[in-house]
Amino acid sequence: MNNRYSRQELFSPIGKGGQERIFNKHVLIIGAGALGSGCAEALVRAGIGKLTIVDRDYVEWSNLQRQQLYSEEDAKNRLPKVIAAKNRLLAINSSVAIEAIIADASVLELEDWAKKVNLMIDATDNFETRMILNDVSQKVGIPWIYGACVGSYGISYTIIPEKTPCLSCLVETVPLGGLTCDTAGIISPAVNMVVSYQMSEALKILVGDLDSLRNKLVSFDLWKNQYSAIQVDKLKKVDCPSCGKERSYPFLSFENQTKTAVLCGRDSVQIRPSSQTVRDLEALEQLLAKQGGTVQRNPYLLSYSAPPHRLVVFKDGRVLVHGTKDISEAKAVYHRYLG
């Protein structure tokens, strides 16, 4: 046994006992972008027992400025983020069990995954998934830590079922349309700050020191030098549809799940087939090669360039249509090449 955790054990709120507890825990991170990279690295270095990380995307050059697990090689190879993440994480700490899942976190899967873990970390880039995550957390009864950032601004809140308000309580009746994605860019210090807030809360939960939780909605702007922390307990609603007495988990119903999504800050639309499929990428490569355009394939995805569009087809049937933000245009391109 080497002494890799000695400094963390010397920190008295964790100690040897806390370190042991961390090692016996399983955490789910949803999203392997900027926040997901940072959180995953922190947990793996801290000696988490098992980590499951889910993401639907692959590494691109524009990720490298802030997504700390990825390299130029990953961007060149268009490696799915969770695969690249797993490679790097195992190089950092080979004793952690890492489960990498290339998928869009949908209701059924999230519920399944949630039942096996002690804590969920929000590292998504959209509110649709967060609302599902929130309902799943309430239904399964495990905590989750909200985190988000844009520009130099960031925000975080820790949600403990049966104790704190949930995300539905906080965002009230505001239509989800008002929570569209942000395109204002992002600087890495804002990412790291949110990761720090999320991970210190995560460590407290994992070692069982719930009394030390922050218990406040925190936000900051590193460029404008602002900081705010609000006690939001009063916003917990007895009639909340997600955490109230007569809850219905509205975001777990299938009607609320979209099959298409415009990806945050990118000129891309994701199309998800209505039924689960496994695509034969090799056969598709041959088919598309005959139609002109350029096809590239790795074991996880196929990229087909037909200017002005580019299609990226995943094994699970999902397709990213790059070069448009228009859903109907994306659907037309999808059907033209993929039937």
Added chain:
Amino acid sequence: MNVLLNGESIQLPEHVVLVSDVLKHYEIHDKVVVVEVNGEILTSVEHQSTRLSDKDKIEIVHFVGGG
């Protein structure tokens, strides 16, 4: 009036009197926000009815989706 907004001393223009005016002034009225005035957290309905006074301590947190 002069208020303490997220820890910073701010001089608000004269037409800003309600909490909802502050949100408009900072162009975050179409965002999802949580507002606290002098330690009291407000519901969104109260944003329209809460008048501010000089030296008020205001905390505003707005929700974002990026990650």
